[in-house]
Amino acid sequence: MEKKFFGLSFFVAATNLSTKTKGLTWREIKQRKRKWKEERTIKKLEKMQKEEMGEEEVEVKSDCKPCELITMSIAVPGSILQNAQSNELRAYVAGQIARAACIYKINEVIVFDDAEEEPLASNEKSLVKCSKYCLQFGRLLQYLECPQYLRKYFFPLHSDLQYAGIMNPLDAPHHLRQDENNDFREGVTLDKPVKNDKGTFVEVGLTKQVLVYKHLQPGLRVTVKLNPPKENSKKLKGEIVSPNFPLLDSNLYWGYTVRIAHSISEVFLNCPYKGGYDLSIGTSDKGKNIDEIKKKDLRNFKHGLIVFGGLQGLENIVEKDTTLNVENVSHLFDFYINTCPNQGSRTIRTEEAVFITLAELRKKCLKIINV
Template sequence: MTTASRDDGKVSGGRSWTISMAVAGSIIDNTQSHELASLVCGVEIRQLAGQIARAAAIFRIDEIVVYDDSEKSAKLSAKSRKWNECAADTGGAFLARLLQFLETPQYLRKSLYTMHPSLKYAGMLPPIDPPHHLRQSEWLPYREGVVLEKRPDDGGSFVNVGIIKDVRISQFIKAGTRVTVAMGEDSSYKRLFGKKLKAVPPTEPREKMGLYWGFSVRLASSLSAVFTECPFEDGYDHTIGTSEHGEQPNPTDLEIPPFRHLLVVFGGVTGLEHSLREDSSLEVEEVSYLFDRYLNVCPEQGSRTIRTEEAILIALQYLQNPIQRACSRGE
């Protein structure tokens, strides 16, 4: 990725390109299938989600797609679950909710999330601490907030942005909505309270100033839906699959073309090959045909298995320099 400061994840100028990663929801189903007490199992699952969220923040991932990669996962019923605290969720839905919660600044969580079994103990996980998780006294040109029920007499909305006093924005937005607020150029918050600020698209901090602004979370019903439900108008223009069966280029020799939206896909415990077999809408013979590159990022591994959260860290570090080179060529 591009060089960023520790404080705000800022790169020089704006950034139009994005990096997405897709993770199989079956990693949650696999964790819960062990013969463990439900409490212990629940803690292990949350730790797994926390590790994935931290990896995404460290490597400045813009979108995480969680996909259900088998009919068993997608149709999992309450009776078939070994753990009972969130029986209505598939593994993918459970993981997506936890990731979304962890991405949300701490000062907004009580307003944006009702009590839910899957979020039990989630607040105890290590914070991912991206730039938009600002402390009360910290300043950046943008802040995340939630629209409040009370309204200014002269129109617009009040927003809690995590500072000593609520701010006003010019737009009338439904209460309870999460918004990104442009805070202006004056770092003295006291001067803001008499002004009307503006809610902006959540992509503006990245596109206008090059700030890393956390990740969005998307839930896909299958591997194919990762591609077909892409939120970007022209889809992902470069895709990478990861597998022990993939090619093994040295990262110094790996060339990634300039891109607008890069996608890196990780399989479940049994790999992307299994995800392909379980997706009836995909008609390709080899899963590698789905991707522009199909890579083994950890050749000659000493362990017979690499856990998904380990594979994510290995792969994102492996791809860091090739991505830097691709982005520098695209500027």
């Protein structure tokens, strides 16, 4: 049956070819037939290669799932590290912010520059002028968010990380141990040769590296979805997916991103989400009592933002930002709230305010994200 079908298809194709070659010389007809056979052979080879590779098409899966991506971001001033008395305490403060972000499943942590002195130039090409405390803060946050087995690839020795060892680990869902099973893993692309140059090897913290059928430059951090293991297969295989895919596909929190803003106005202007933040919350002891905020007021949003002040509060930070033309700081936010009314201490440190605020808002809006 297969031979008859093949002969019939060949006859039909040849007939179609002959109808298109009327009026051509014999040499031109032979050239066309040769070209047609070559194209047909190439197609057969491509099909065989795809069957051997076990894939029909190599694509990066996007986060276009039926469920919608809802995010919550927090913004904290870099000056809270400047006010710490030693590098050990700076590492501890950054660790507290990172722990709070992970516990309450925050998607983005923004460190904005509120330093009074002139910004210091960075020695790194990827970073423009910014307070050194902002850069240190951002580096510590990124270090903690990165899975342990990847840190040697992305974080060389640096003075900012001198006391990173005293920070409590996040133990986030994507911080997987070697013996843990999960459909997704964070990895780094390697500069390692692949047989027949078919794809890229990725280090994902397992005993074996994962082969993905996509050519990528080495040194990239990627999210990998592991394919089910096949019998008698010596290689682990997977595919590159969006960092948001574990959250959308399996409701699995996959860490936070870190962004540096050079002022509080840039927190709003450089939002990475399409449409910007549609819910903004400012925190202050001069704000509205959190108990007066109703759940229904905080329900309908896609991308939320909570902004925290430093030692002198948000009022002082907004006043120093010349690009903001607001008479009252509360006009900058959808809600300006006091999350710890009737406090016993005269002051609440920012790292304390982050925990308090996220705990209070969890009852009202964060639980919508964390279902």
